[in-house]
Amino acid sequence: xxxxxxxxxxxxxxxxxxxxxxSLEADEGEFVSIVGASGCGKSTFLRLLLDQERPxxxxxxxxxxxxxxxxxxxxxxVFQRYSVFPHLTVxxxxxxxxxxxxxxxxxxxxxxxxxxxxxxxxxxxIGLAHVADAYPSALSGGMQQRLxxxxxxxxxxxxxxxxxxxxxxxxGTREQMHGFLQDLRAETxxxxxxxxxxxxxxxxxxxxxxxxxxxxxDPHDPAAYGATITxxxxxxxxGIPYQLEEDHHVLDAEPxxxxxxPR
Amino acid sequence: MRWINRxxxxxxxxxxxxxxxxxxxMAYSAGSAARLAENPQDRILPAPSTLxxxxxxxxxxxxxxSGDILFWGDTASSLTLLxxxxxxxxxxxxxxxxxxxxxxLVRTTLQGFVSVISMIPPLAILPILFITLGVGDTAKVAxxxxxxxxxxxxxxxxxxxxxxxxxIVKAQTLGASSLSIAVSVALPQIMPRLISAVRLSLGPAWLxxxxxxxxxxxxxxxxxxxxVRRFLAxxxxxxxxxxxxxxAFLIDGTLARLSRWLYPWxxxxx
Numbered sequence: 001x002x003x004x005x006x007x008x009x010x011x012x013x014x015x016x017x018x019x020x021x022x023s024l025e026a027d028e029g030e031f032v033s034i035v036g037a038s039g040c041g042k043s044t045f046l047r048l049l050l051d052q053e054r055p056x057x058x059x060x061x062x063x064x065x066x067x068x069x070x071x072x073x074x075x076x077x078v079f080q081r082y083s084v085f086p087h088l089t090v091x092x093x094x095x096x097x098x099x100x101x102x103x104x105x106x107x108x109x110x111x112x113x114x115x116x117x118x119x120x121x122x123x124x125x126i127g128l129a130h131v132a133d134a135y136p137s138a139l140s141g142g143m144q145q146r147l148x149x150x151x152x153x154x155x156x157x158x159x160x161x162x163x164x165x166x167x168x169x170x171x172g173t174r175e176q177m178h179g180f181l182q183d184l185r186a187e188t189x190x191x192x193x194x195x196x197x198x199x200x201x202x203x204x205x206x207x208x209x210x211x212x213x214x215x216x217x218d219p220h221d222p223a224a225y226g227a228t229i230t231x232x233x234x235x236x237x238x239g240i241p242y243q244l245e246e247d248h249h250v251l252d253a254e255p256x257x258x259x260x261x262p263r
Numbered sequence: 264m265r266w267i268n269r270x271x272x273x274x275x276x277x278x279x280x281x282x283x284x285x286x287x288x289m290a291y292s293a294g295s296a297a298r299l300a301e302n303p304q305d306r307i308l309p310a311p312s313t314l315x316x317x318x319x320x321x322x323x324x325x326x327x328x329s330g331d332i333l334f335w336g337d338t339a340s341s342l343t344l345l346x347x348x349x350x351x352x353x354x355x356x357x358x359x360x361x362x363x364x365x366x367x368l369v370r371t372t373l374q375g376f377v378s379v380i381s382m383i384p385p386l387a388i389l390p391i392l393f394i395t396l397g398v399g400d401t402a403k404v405a406x407x408x409x410x411x412x413x414x415x416x417x418x419x420x421x422x423x424x425x426x427x428x429x430x431i432v433k434a435q436t437l438g439a440s441s442l443s444i445a446v447s448v449a450l451p452q453i454m455p456r457l458i459s460a461v462r463l464s465l466g467p468a469w470l471x472x473x474x475x476x477x478x479x480x481x482x483x484x485x486x487x488x489x490x491v492r493r494f495l496a497x498x499x500x501x502x503x504x505x506x507x508x509x510x511a512f513l514i515d516g517t518l519a520r521l522s523r524w525l526y527p528w529x530x531x532x533x
Contacts, residue, residue, distance in 0.1 A: 052432055071435035082427035085434075087451045087528050096447070101438030105447025135528040155437045 003028035003191060004049075004159070009058030010226070011044055017226035018044045022058070024210065024229060031185065031192045033206030033235065035199055040212045040227040042195045046163050049193055050075050063158055073101065076152030080164040083148035084136045091132040093147055094119035097154035119154070126150045126180070142173035146180060153184065162194040166201065174198075178205060202235070209233040309498040317498035333487065337503075341472060341484040342510070344400055348407025349468050353461055355408070356415025360453065361445050363416070364423020365431075374420070381413030386474055398479035403472065410471040411464040415457075422456040423449055455529040458522040462515050469511055 002025040011019040018041045026032055036042050047053050048060060051067045060067050062074065071077070084093050095115045099107045107115050123129045126146050128139075136144050145165055152160060166174045182205065185192065196202050202209045211231040218224040271279055288311075295308040309317070321334040362369045363377070389406055396402040426449060434448045473485030480486035484507055491499045523530055 050432070050436070071432055073436065073438040075436055077433060077436050079429040079433070082429040083433055085430060085448065085452075087526070097437050100434055100443050100447060101440075103440065103443065105439055105443030137528060152433075152436065157436065 002026060003030075003063060005061045006049075007059045007061070009048065009055040009060060011041070011048065011053075012056045012226070016223050019048075019055075019212075019228065020226035021228050024232075026191065026193075026208075028191055029189045031194070031205060031207045033202035033209045034193060034195045034212065035197070035202045035209060036212030036227065038197075040214065042212050043163060045212065046161055046193060046195050049159070050077055050161050073155055074158045075161055076155060076157035076159070077161045077163065078145065078148045078152050078165045080167045084144055084151060086136055089133050089135055090128055090139070090147055091116065091119050091123060093136065093151050094122050094154050097151050101155075122150050122154060140173070141169050142177055145169065145177060149181070149184070153188065153190075157190075159191045159193065162192065162196075164195055164197060167197060174201070181205060203233075206235045209235045306495045306497055309501070313498050314501055318502050321499065321502055333482075334506075337482055337484045337487050338506070338510070340482040341476070344403050344476075344483070345407065345468055345472050348404045348472070349411065349461060349465070351404065351408045352410075352412040352415055352464070352468075353457060355412050356419050356460070357450075357453075357457055359416045360419025360423055361449055363420045364426075365445055365449055366441070370420075377413060377416050377420075381417060385410035385471060389475060389478065393479060403475040403480070406475045407468050407471045411468055414464055414467070415460050418460040418463075419453055419457060422453045422460075426452060451526075452529075455522050455526040458518050462518050465511060465515060469507065473507075 004024070004026040006022060006024040009019060009022045010017065022045065024032075034042050034045065048055055048067075049062075050071055051060075051069065052071050054067060054069045065074070077083075085096060088096055095107065095112075096105075098115045098118075099105055099112075106112075120129065120132065123132050126149075128143060128147060128150075131139060131143070136147065139147065149160075149162075149165070166177050169177060178201065184190075194202070194205065199209075209231075210229050210233075212227045213230040214225050214227045215230060216225040291308065292311055295310050298305045298308050299310060322332070325331055326333050359373070359377070363373050364370070385406060388409070389402075392402040392405050392409075396405055430448060431444060434444050439448065472483075473488070476483040476485030477489040484503055488500050488503050
């Protein structure tokens with residue numbers, strides 16, 4: 001059985017269907033990019049993977065464990081914003097990854113010193129050692145996201161979920177963050193699901209790019225049907241999808257093309 | 264240049280800030296002088312010099328009966344009651360605010376109840392407190408606490424609910440339990456909000472304290488004001504009012520400084 005197995009899930013809020021008939025298999029160590037138009041359920045799907053809510057129908061099994069309905073340490077998450085704790089210094093944000101699982105959310109004595117040493121190493125690796133004692137609000141957007149990723153990884157999750165992690169960054173910083181994320185992946189070989197609006201980013205970082213869209217569309221009632229996975233591209237080998245027989249790179253094509261909906 | 268774009272220079276800043284104080288003082292002096300010119304025995308608007316000499320007498324002369332300086336005794340008594348009342352209210356407000364804000368079951372149970380309770384006019388239940396708790400200090404502390412607790416609970420609940428959901432989810436993915444989220448994620452972040460809520464509720468707290476002291480007491484700033492009212496001792500009343508205002512102003516400023524010093528991260532985010 002695959003590491004992540006999504007079996008025919010439906011998600012409905014009230015009477016509004018968001019996702020329908022979504023199935024997906026992913027192997028351990030895969031990087032899956034998730035793209036799609038706004039409001040087509042990408043983030044809902046990520047919340048389901050995170051176990052923050054349960055699907056209306058269907059099942060998600062990760063690592064042979066069914067979901068429980070609340071987030072746990074097996075999954076790490078990085079949001080576009082608010083991922084780090086503003087009241088903790090940069091170093092303490094990393095320490096919190098270990099400390100929060102204690103009864104009071106705090107470490108004491110030698111355990112605390114050891115965690116601070118490990119945090120210092122982590123900050124060295126991600127190039128934030130010089131701001132270890134600053135508060136996150138003093139950091140640039142790119143540094144905050146680097147910290148958020150390092151914090152999520154410090155808890156050693158089985159899967160890392162990224163919800164538009166670089167959406168609020170300027171292009172240069174985004175480029176740096178791509179490098180940072182690729183290096184981290186090379187080191188940890190971790191399973192990653194990333195929601196993004198940026199197709200180029202999706203193909204550059206992902207092993208697979210899955211596209212969410214609505215297969216049925218009622219022009220009089222756009223919310224009548226939910227979205228499902230409409231494309232599943234292989235994005236390895238520098239993002240050249242072998243499924244596409246056309247003689248051109250997806251990266252050179254108009255960005256909208258791979259998501260062109262069948263509606 | 265438009266008025267909205269004109270800014271005072273450093274000298275004008277000090278001058279303009281002092282202007283209203285100066286105007287009030289001048290208006291008072293003029294009124295006092297006019298009344299005293301008509302009737303030198305007038306007690307309603309004592310001259311500023313009389314106020315100053317009364318202040319000196321209050322600060323230095325011990326009471327003939329007890330030998331204590333009443334002014335300091337009154338201050339200590341009032342501040343103790345105020346501190347106890349506000350402290351108890353802050354603790355209750357913090358506990359309930361966190362619980363209601365973080366735990367849906369508690370929220371469903373208590374939110375409606377708290378919003379009904381907060382509509383009870385505290386002064387209307389002062390007689391109940393005097394009947395049940397006696398006319399001693401307990402009833403006064405209880406009045407202050409009851410008076411401001413609902414506001415603190417509601418404010419801190421709102422602040423807790425304002426914490427980004429992302430942070431709560433993130434904490435869970437780091438393995439945090441409900442308790443450790445409450446203690447290590449939510450509590451430190453609403454502490455600065457507690458301080459600002461307490462600053463806002465200091466006004467009502469003084470109101471309840473003085474009202475309770477006026478009704479039944481044997482010391483305290485409010486008690487003294489209402490006692491000397493019988494003798495039309497405006498010089499004493501005005502001195503006490505100025506002193507209470509100064510105390511409230513100092514407490515407020517101290518809390519603001521304390522918040523900036525303890526929670527430097529809270530200022531940047533605004």
